[in-house]
Amino acid sequence: MMLNSSIPLIGIQQATWDLEKIAQRIASQGQTVRSNEENGAAALGLDPAADMAMMAQVENTAKANMKVLSTHDELSKSMLDLFA
Helix, strand or coil: CCCCCHHHHHHHCCCCHHHHHHHHHHHHHHHHHHHHHHHCCCCCCCCEEEEEEEHHHHHHHHHHHHHHHHHHHHHHHHHHHHHH
């Protein structure tokens, strides 16, 4: 039986990219707010609740993939013990 750790690693990488996208969106919204405050205009399109929900989802995805990777490691060790 061949164990493949690339799938959870890809999931962790994707979660990292998603978190980076969220962080960039939050940072750009902050710049928009400052710009709009300087111009006296109202800031539109800000949704901190949606950003927080997406960050929680990304965190759960990363944790699930870490658990899969940990289980993969345990199974690999068990298989090595069987052949030793």
